[in-house]
Amino acid sequence: MALAPAQDAFAQSLARHLPADTLRPAEPRYLEEPRGKWHGNAAWVALPRCTDDVATIIRACATARVGVIPYGGGTGLVAGQVKPDGPLPLILSLERMNKVLGVYPEENTLIAQAGAILADVQAAAADRNRLFPLSLASEGSARIGGLLGTNAGGVNVLRYGNARDLCLGLEAVLPDGQVHHGLKRLRKDNTGYDLRNLLIGAEGTLGVITAATLKLSPVPAAQGTAFLVVNDPAAALSLLSLARDHIGDGISAFELISGVGLDFLAEKLPDLRRPFPENPRWMVLIDLGLSLGQDPHTALENLFEAALAAGLVSDGLIAQSEAQRQDFWRVREDIPTANRMVGAIASHDISLPLGAVADFIATARERLKPLGPLRINCFGHLGDGNLHFNLFPPKGTARTAFLHLAEDGSRILHELVHATGGSISAEHGIGRLKASDLERYGDPAKLWAMRTIKTALDPLGIMNPGAVLRQTATT
Amino acid sequence: MALAPAQDAFAQSLARHLPADTLRPAEPRYLEEPRGKWHGNAAWVALPRCTDDVATIIRACATARVGVIPYGGGTGLVAGQVKPDGPLPLILSLERMNKVLGVYPEENTLIAQAGAILADVQAAAADRNRLFPLSLASEGSARIGGLLGTNAGGVNVLRYGNARDLCLGLEAVLPDGQVHHGLKRLRKDNTGYDLRNLLIGAEGTLGVITAATLKLSPVPAAQGTAFLVVNDPAAALSLLSLARDHIGDGISAFELISGVGLDFLAEKLPDLRRPFPENPRWMVLIDLGLSLGQDPHTALENLFEAALAAGLVSDGLIAQSEAQRQDFWRVREDIPTANRMVGAIASHDISLPLGAVADFIATARERLKPLGPLRINCFGHLGDGNLHFNLFPPKGTARTAFLHLAEDGSRILHELVHATGGSISAEHGIGRLKASDLERYGDPAKLWAMRTIKTALDPLGIMNPGAVLRQTATT
Structure with a gap:
């Protein structure tokens, strides 16, 4: 049985069971997503003030068989919060329950x-x-x-x-x-x-x-941050191992940054202070948070010396002040911004067994070569084996001229991820963007269990319909 | 529809689809549990050598609607591994898949x-x-x-x-x-x-x-262990807070030990070296695992000084060698052994919000007083808010004379745990022992979701029937 649309009559009827101003026409901001690739379709948003109101709304949606999209900050990157087609869902924004x-x-x-x-x-x-x-x-x-x-x-x-x-x-x-x-x-x-x-x-x-x-x-008693220049991702992984031996649990972040990312920063955000006069091909941003009596600066110096002796790093900078620490982190945090300004053909949020990361990056580059001279910005949370592996047009060319390669590029990459025992969604989720990828790469028994659980707990199929698990034709 | 028993005909038929010697008559060891309170009922045990054999066994059980008890080391304390009544289940021991x-x-x-x-x-x-x-x-x-x-x-x-x-x-x-x-x-x-x-x-x-x-x-580069004598559980919790400020993530364990537990050790395992000549009323066993360049002995000394200055501890011992560290841990690990030798009337595995632990211990003692002069050994993983709160007969009296108080004692305690926002099973699970407690204290919506999921994924009800969720009369 198909879902019913959340049209005016439904909203007006529901509004009578809720405090004034709980239902509102859906402003455009509820229908957009950060990358601008998907556009949602909905007429009404519910803005409950308490859990009882949420329950009232869900009960009404179940009775009328109206789809509901739970809505948070709207920052998701896989279109879990926007439903572009099918019967209009009710958007259920939690923004007033913000305490x-x-x-x-x-x-x-x-x-x-x-x-x-x-x-x-x-x-x-x-x-x-x-x-x-x-x-x-x-x-x-x-x-x-x-x-x-x-x-x-x-x-x-x-x-x-x-x-x-x-x-x-x-x-x-x-x-x-x-x-x-x-x-x-x-x-x-x-x-x-x-x-x-x-x-x-x-x-x-x-x-x-x-x-x-x-x-x-x-709160860690003292924090420290360094940029360390490494030859390649394999050296970055050996550096992580060495850092763990030295610093144990004190490593809060271990981020891989590629020269391409730094080039993008130079191109699009030229006022940002870059750490090295020449952009290195690969570097690592390491962040420590240590307890009383430990000095992160000394720990980073010792690590740098040991890594230099082991041939893992060729250069490095340790932040000398909290302001410089913040500058270092700004570099990392502005890479996605610069990426968006350059305009990716295709973005990927993958994870791999740590031991397979270095080979994967090299192999993926080889496999993508036949597509043409694309630029690859591969960066991310290396300590977690989580890479954002994004494809860009060659410098000076228009993104639109290469968009037709997106599907093939993603397919090549995801096939390799799958063959390597990795994940096609490390941290962003499935949403609607990757629902068919999940069908392709997911473990069949897990997919069976997921569908069985979904049908059992939500037999009417009203909860965020089409996200994670695709709907059947009738819904 | 009721389950069918795993009798000889079923076992012999299943054996034909599996390598030789996969099915065996169930030895008594599969029908016992550590506390000797439950006795299982089963005629056959399957001992698969690979996952495919496990799948063959489960498929056969589904076809014949025979209950299966997955069996590990048999060390569980809530009778999840022994089914005392109903149609004979097949025991599925994973002991050969031990690599x-x-x-x-x-x-x-x-x-x-x-x-x-x-x-x-x-x-x-x-x-x-x-x-x-x-x-x-x-x-x-x-x-x-x-x-x-x-x-x-x-x-x-x-x-x-x-x-x-x-x-x-x-x-x-x-x-x-x-x-x-x-x-x-x-x-x-x-x-x-x-x-x-x-x-x-x-x-x-x-x-x-x-x-x-x-x-x-x-592996932590260096470990250190101390016994610290505290006035009461409230002081132990303040000590934990202080230790976290000093040592951050380096605290591996933080165990509360009561004087009653030490008395039991003295009574039942007199050869065991006890840390203090007079058993203190309360003490804490703290264990550190630190990274390179950190000295656990110094860290413990500094913590002890600070705790002494704050009036939280009155005495303490820092292990001076690995052998002494092991001795300290033996004291902690032998407390359950001594408990078993003394013979508890009722044992409890509860957890509480950390902020509520100290009041809980005092209130529970008050509420249990009307039952008579029971001895209480309250000890456990204080850092996790997890207490083993066990009731024993007065010294010199027979356990059997007090066993009739077990049900009331457990009820009083679990009601207080529930009212305090705690859990009636912190780490041992539900099994068959606490299935009715779960019904009493569990969140109704969660219980509904659990039953719905169980019915959806295991519609025949063959998997460990009666554990966690009680069976209906027909199964």
């Missing part, structure tokens, strides 16, 4: 509503001398519900894990409107199936996350 | 079959200078599949997480005999629902784990 409900510094926990913005959660933790370590480029607008729904990653996964690892409990509205009350502040709780982790990463297809208990960490 | 299939030190990963014994996995990691940090009393016999199936905890959860946090990928046979191939060696993989975490902690009720990719860690 930090409690901070428990002595337990290293914090409870936030799903609409809380990541930067606000970070600030609430910092106010009590604690760290909420999830950190990514869109932290000023991404919201906790969406970050959990997509199991977001970012730069600190190496040390602190991804969003999943930072969540201790959830409150959520299930597809029939039941409220799951699971906001426990426990480190250990082995009472039944892991519903929390099932909802995390389900991208709103199994329910709506309305609040979460999050895990905080001690 | 470490690969160690990848440069990636900090290891792949093991489900029947690999924890101590063997630890040793395989240590051989390559890596740490597999899962550590618990039964590590010499517990197997990886069971440890993951129950999401086991242990002494290093504070730093490294529980079994769930140490698993990157799974191979498993689903209830219809499909094999899920998910042995990826990836740190990040956001491709669909989290089937891995759904199988972990499901106690064999949603499928059989046959192999796992596990996460390794660097």
Whole structure:
């Protein structure tokens, strides 16, 4: 049975069961996504103020069989938040449920509503001398519900894990409107199936996350950051191993940066201070957060000396001040900005077994050669085996002249990722962009289990229809 | 429809599809559990040598609608591995699938079959200078599949997480005999629902784990251990906070030990060297694992000085050698042994929000007083908020004279845990022992989701029937 559209009559009827101004016509901002490739189709947005209102909305959608798109900050990169076709869905934005409900510094926990913005959660933790370590480029607008729904990653996964690892409990509205009350502040709780982790990463297809208990960490007593020039990705991986031997758990981030990325920065953001007069072909940005009595500057110097002796690095810069640390990080964070200004033909968010990363980068380059003289910007969270492997037109040429290569390029790359035991979505999720890739590369038994669970928990198929799992023709 | 019993005819028919000697009559050891409170009922055990054989067995059980109990080391404490009544299940022991299939030190990963014994996995990691940090009393016999199936905890959860946090990928046979191939060696993989975490902690009720990719860690460069005498649990928690400020991530374990536990050791294991001439009322065992250039002895001395100055500790001992470190740990590890020799009336495996632990211990003692002069040994993984809160008869009295208080004692305690936002099973799981407690204290929406998932993935109800979720009268 097909879904019904969320048209005016439905919205007006639902509005009568909710406080004034909960339903509004959907402004254009709810229909856009950051890369501008997808355009959503929806007439109404619901803006609930509390969990009970969310439950009322979901129950009404179930009764009318109207699709619902849970909406956070709208920063997702796989079109999980925009549905371009089919019956109009209702957009359910959590933006008004944006409070930090409690901070428990002595337990290293914090409870936030799903609409809380990541930067606000970070600030609430910092106010009590604690760290909420999830950190990514869109932290000023991404919201906790969406970050959990997509199991977001970012730069600190190496040390602190991804969003999943930072969540201790959830409150959520299930597809029939039941409220799951699971906001426990426990480190250990082995009472039944892991519903929390099932909802995390389900991208709103199994329910709506309305609040979460999050895990905080001690603020490191001292931080240090360095750029280290490496010959190639293999040397970068050996450097990571060496750094672990030296510094153990103190490594917060270990990012690979390619010369192409630095060239893009020089081309598009020329005012940005680049670290080396000549752009090296490969470098690593390493970030340390150490405890009392440890000196990150000394640790980085010792690491640099050892890496130099081992022939792994040829040059390096250790940040001499917090301001310089921030400058170093700006370089990393502006690479996606420069990428967008140059204009990628195709972007990829892949992960690989660490031991396979160096060979993969070389092989992928070879396999892509027949497509023509594309520029490759390969960078990312090397410590996690997570690369953003993006294809660009040759310098001075128009992106449009090469767009026809996108499909072949992505296919070549994803086939190699699959053959290498990697993932075609390391941290961005599946959304609608990769739903058919998931069918192609996913484990058949896992896909069967996913479809079985989706049908069982959401038999009407109202929750974020078409995201993660494609719909059948009738819906 | 009721399950069919795994009788001789079924076993003989199944044996024809499997290599010789895969099916055997069930020896008594498969029908026992460590506390001797439950006795299993089964005639046959299957001992497959490979995943394909596991799939053959599960398919045959599905066809004949025979219940299957996935069996690891048999060390579980909640009767997940023994089914005392109903149609005879087939026991499916993974003990022959006990190999470490690969160690990848440069990636900090290891792949093991489900029947690999924890101590063997630890040793395989240590051989390559890596740490597999899962550590618990039964590590010499517990197997990886069971440890993951129950999401086991242990002494290093504070730093490294529980079994769930140490698993990157799974191979498993689903209830219809499909094999899920998910042995990826990836740190990040956001491709669909989290089937891995759904199988972990499901106690064999949603499928059989046959192999796992596990996460390794660097071996700490230096370790240090201390006993610190504290006035009460509140002081122990303040000490934990102070220790985190001083030592950050370097704290591997933080265990609370009560004077009652030390008295039991003195009574039942008098040859064991106790740390202090007079047993203190409360003490903490703290374990550090630090990286290169850090000295755990100095770190512990500094912590002790600071804690003394803050009035949190009154005495302390820092291990002066590795042998003394092992002696300190022996004290902790022999407490459950002494408990068993004294004979508990009722044992509990609870967790609480850290901020609520101290009040809980005091209140629980008050609430239990009306039952009579019971002795309480409250100890455990304080850093995780996980306490083992066990009730014993007064000294010199027979346990049997007090056993009638077990039910009331557990009820009083679990009601208080529930009211405090805690868990009635922190690390041991639900099994059959706590299935009715789960119904009483579990979140109704979560229970609905669990039953819905169980019915969808295992519609015949053959996987570990009656564990976690109670069966209906007909099965």
